[in-house]
Amino acid sequence: xxxxxxxxxxxxxxxxxxxxxxxxxxxxxxxxxxxxxxxxxxxxxxxxxxxxxxxxxxxxxxxxxxxxxxxxxxxxxxxxxxxxxxxxxxxxxxxxxxxxxxxxxxxxxxxxxxxxxxxxxxxxxxxxxxxxxxxxxxxxxxxxxxxxxxxxxxxxxxxxxxxxxxxxxxxxxxxxxxxxxxxxxxxxxxxxxxxxxxxxxxxxxxxxxxxxxxxxxxxxxxxxxxxxxxxxxxxxxxxxxxxxxxxxxxxxxxxxxxxxxxxxxxxxxxxxxxxxxxxxxxx
Numbered sequence: 001x002x003x004x005x006x007x008x009x010x011x012x013x014x015x016x017x018x019x020x021x022x023x024x025x026x027x028x029x030x031x032x033x034x035x036x037x038x039x040x041x042x043x044x045x046x047x048x049x050x051x052x053x054x055x056x057x058x059x060x061x062x063x064x065x066x067x068x069x070x071x072x073x074x075x076x077x078x079x080x081x082x083x084x085x086x087x088x089x090x091x092x093x094x095x096x097x098x099x100x101x102x103x104x105x106x107x108x109x110x111x112x113x114x115x116x117x118x119x120x121x122x123x124x125x126x127x128x129x130x131x132x133x134x135x136x137x138x139x140x141x142x143x144x145x146x147x148x149x150x151x152x153x154x155x156x157x158x159x160x161x162x163x164x165x166x167x168x169x170x171x172x173x174x175x176x177x178x179x180x181x182x183x184x185x186x187x188x189x190x191x192x193x194x195x196x197x198x199x200x201x202x203x204x205x206x207x208x209x210x211x212x213x214x215x216x217x218x219x220x221x222x223x224x225x226x227x228x229x230x231x232x233x234x235x236x237x238x239x240x241x242x243x244x245x246x247x248x249x250x251x252x253x254x255x256x257x258x259x260x261x262x263x264x265x266x267x268x269x270x271x272x273x274x275x276x277x278x279x280x281x282x283x
Contacts, residue, residue, distance in 0.1 A: 010247045019109040020116070020244055020263065027117040029221050030124040033178065035234045035269070038078060040242045045078040047238055050171075050273035076270045078240030084133030085242075085266040086119050088112070089249070094257045112246075112263055118223075124239070124269045125180070125223040135268045138180060138237070139228050143274035145170050152185060152226065152282035157192045157200050163231045163278045164214055170275040172233040179218035180230040185282065186220045189213060189229075226282065233276040242266035 011019075025031050038045045051074065057067045090111045127137030136142075147163045167177060181189065192200045203211045210217035216231070224230075242265070249260030271277055 010245055013243065016244050016246045019106075020112055020246055020265065021241075023109045023113040024117055024120065024265075027113045028120045029117075029219060029223075030121045030269075031117075031239070031267075033219060033234060035237045035239050037239045037241060040079050040240055042243055044080050045240045046075050047078065047270075047272065049074040049076050050236055051275070076238065076272065078238060078268045078270055079242050079266060080268075082133070083135055083266060083268045085264045086116060086123070088115055088119075088263045090115065090261045090263070091253060091258045092261065094259060108246075108261055112261060116263060116265060120265075120267055121221060121223045124267060125221055126225055127269075136270075138230060138232060138269065138271075138277065139225055139279075141271050141274060141277060143271070144277040144279045145275050147278050147280040149281040149283060152188065155185070155188050155192075155229070155280075155282065157194045159280060160189070160192070160200055160214055161194075163229070163280055164216070166278045167231050167233070167276070170278070171236075171273065172231075172276045172278075173235065174216070176233050176235040177216040178232055178234050179213050179216060180224055180232065181218065181220055182224040182226045183220055183222060184226045185224075185229055186218075228282055229280040231278040233273070236271065236273040236276040238270050238272055240268040240270075 031037075038047065060066050090108075092107070092111060096107070123134045123137060125137050126139045127134040128140065145166055147159070147166055150159060168174075190199075190201045194200060201211065201213050202215075212218070244263070244265040247262040249262055252260050
């Protein structure tokens with residue numbers, strides 16, 4: 001497909017998907033974790049909180065009346081107005097476009113994706129507060145289960161076993177468990193052994209199979225802080241994505257014969273069940 005634009009032309013959503021949304025899904029470490037993704041039509045996304053499900057009535061005898069239960073319902077809201085957009089302008093010289101060995105869409109995707117992926121990962125792993133315009137990342141979420149505090153250099157295998165026990169207690173599911181940590185924390189964890197001398201970190205032994213810590217996969221990112229270790233249920237988190245836009249600015253920098261690419265995209269993350277996020281604070 002030939003991609004053409006007029007001055008300051010905003011690209012169609014199918015082209016935006018090819019040059020930004022789809023490559024970003026692969027490039028971003030957080031977005032590739034398999035956390036449920038909810039796409040907005042431009043409005044906030046409302047989801048039921050998993051903390052408000054309540055308890056079923058139970059077993060009822062034949063012909064007996066079924067009891068009623070009142071459940072206090074609550075919801076989480078993704079992509080509220082307090083969450084700002086990630087915006088960027090990438091400049092490409094006309095010569096770079098014309099001499100590129102790949103097509104224009106691929107050249108644009110390469111120029112945009114890496115920059116935006118770093119911003120997305122930093123926001124969703126370790127975002128600040130709503131007052132900063134950033135999503136509140138996993139490491140800063142309120143209401144999570146505390147696994148206490150310890151010095152990072154004093155972290156031992158029993159700390160990880162206790163976090164795993166807390167995870168199961170708070171309805172974490174083994175199949176969707178995920179450890180999140182910084183490279184510095186990973187350096188300590190990979191050398192740990194249990195009381196029988198077995199390493200807690202097991203490397204992958206088959207193509208496509210993840211390396212695990214106590215049987216649960218993990219992710220290491222420079223966007224995770226050195227001040228905490230997380231064990232979370234991926235399916236009890238939710239990521240929101242608003243419609244993205246990419247606009248070609250072929251006149252704004254015309255005097256230098258440069259093409260500008262303006263990008264705007266908005267992401268958010270919230271816990272469906274904060275208790276299923278186990279956090280160990282490291283000092």
